[in-house]
Amino acid sequence: MEEGVITIVEEEGILHKHPIVIEGLPDVGLVGTIAASYIVEKMGYKEIGYVESDLFPPVMVIHEGKLENPFKIYGDEGVVVVLSEVAIPPNAVYPLAGALADWFNGIDAKLVISITGLPAENRMDIEKPEVFAVGNNEEARRVLKDKQMELMEEGFIAGHYAMMLRECYKRNLNAISLLAQCFPVYPDPGAAASTIESLEKFLKLGIDVGELMEKAEEIKLKARDLMRQTALSAPEMQKSAEQDLPIMYR
Amino acid sequence: MEMERRIIRATWGYDGNLEPLCEVEDKEDEILVTFDLPRVRKENVEINTTEDTVEVMAKMSDAICWERWGSIQKKITFQAFRKQIRLPEPIDQEKTSATFKNGILRINLPKVRKKVFIPIE
Numbered sequence: 366m367e368e369g370v371i372t373i374v375e376e377e378g379i380l381h382k383h384p385i386v387i388e389g390l391p392d393v394g395l396v397g398t399i400a401a402s403y404i405v406e407k408m409g410y411k412e413i414g415y416v417e418s419d420l421f422p423p424v425m426v427i428h429e430g431k432l433e434n435p436f437k438i439y440g441d442e443g444v445v446v447v448l449s450e451v452a453i454p455p456n457a458v459y460p461l462a463g464a465l466a467d468w469f470n471g472i473d474a475k476l477v478i479s480i481t482g483l484p485a486e487n488r489m490d491i492e493k494p495e496v497f498a499v500g501n502n503e504e505a506r507r508v509l510k511d512k513q514m515e516l517m518e519e520g521f522i523a524g525h526y527a528m529m530l531r532e533c534y535k536r537n538l539n540a541i542s543l544l545a546q547c548f549p550v551y552p553d554p555g556a557a558a559s560t561i562e563s564l565e566k567f568l569k570l571g572i573d574v575g576e577l578m579e580k581a582e583e584i585k586l587k588a589r590d591l592m593r594q595t596a597l598s599a600p601e602m603q604k605s606a607e608q609d610l611p612i613m614y615r
Numbered sequence: 616m617e618m619e620r621r622i623i624r625a626t627w628g629y630d631g632n633l634e635p636l637c638e639v640e641d642k643e644d645e646i647l648v649t650f651d652l653p654r655v656r657k658e659n660v661e662i663n664t665t666e667d668t669v670e671v672m673a674k675m676s677d678a679i680c681w682e683r684w685g686s687i688q689k690k691i692t693f694q695a696f697r698k699q700i701r702l703p704e705p706i707d708q709e710k711t712s713a714t715f716k717n718g719i720l721r722i723n724l725p726k727v728r729k730k731v732f733i734p735i736e
Contacts, residue, residue, distance in 0.1 A: 489649075489714075489716055489717070489719050489721060490716075548651075548719075549638075550636060550638050551636055551638075551651040551719070552651075581653075582653035582654045582718065583653075583679075585651060585653040585718070586633075586653050586654065586679060589633075589636055589651075592636060593636065
């Protein structure tokens, strides 16, 4: 492993046909992680690779006695799903976004969709979280308008998904972020369900979120520690900037 | 307030209690504390306060059991959440209120401190 470098290790013989990429990395409400995990489970995607770096915590996961990498890539020919079971350290955000964008470019990705949350102060009173979207270029914004997504018009975005939009822009890759209203520091399966329903506009996976909602309490219990780790790194990620008002001069 | 200060370190104990995720927000006139209590019903939540602490005990509707879990490598069962928080300043215990919805407990704790208007001469 090269020092300070992010490496994407892909299994040999994987064929990509202009895939759509779904990213679900730990962030507010673990919206992306919960949504991406559920998509992988429901679609039965196989593990096709993993991401490694000495910038990540020295952690491996044991599932049913089997040693696994916590930062995995799943998919098939047309879809790639990237998800992590550990929080992303702030010093890994820039190199990770760059390395993933390079890899997405290399596999000729059609569209990169980052799933995440948008902290809502009154989330407790919201029955069905709304989903907002951000596109990284004209083409991506046109797609969002065509799909009648509610666009985030003003404000700051911070964290991995913000850098992902930028790094994809630099490589002429179309990228969007789907942000569901969520609890900032509690795992939010309801917000994850809203993003999966919105994702259906871009990718006809036909996933029913009923089971996700039925298992919501179990998911919240299992995700407690990842939520805690993620929340602890939030200040360094400048997540509070998302609550700031941008300077208005127009 | 930064998220780092808002989340209390979650953990677990051999006594069958889990520490819930919680968030403390220091508002102008009150301290707002929320707890994430999955698998808990309103009638099984008990809240106790002193002038500068709030304690929550919440029994789950059914216990959770993990087999050969983590570093302890044996069966462990949790039946309840329990957490005590020390508050940043004294509260008026008589005026506290709480709501519980979809597994989230919100406790409003008005501060004792009173505002005094200062006229400008």
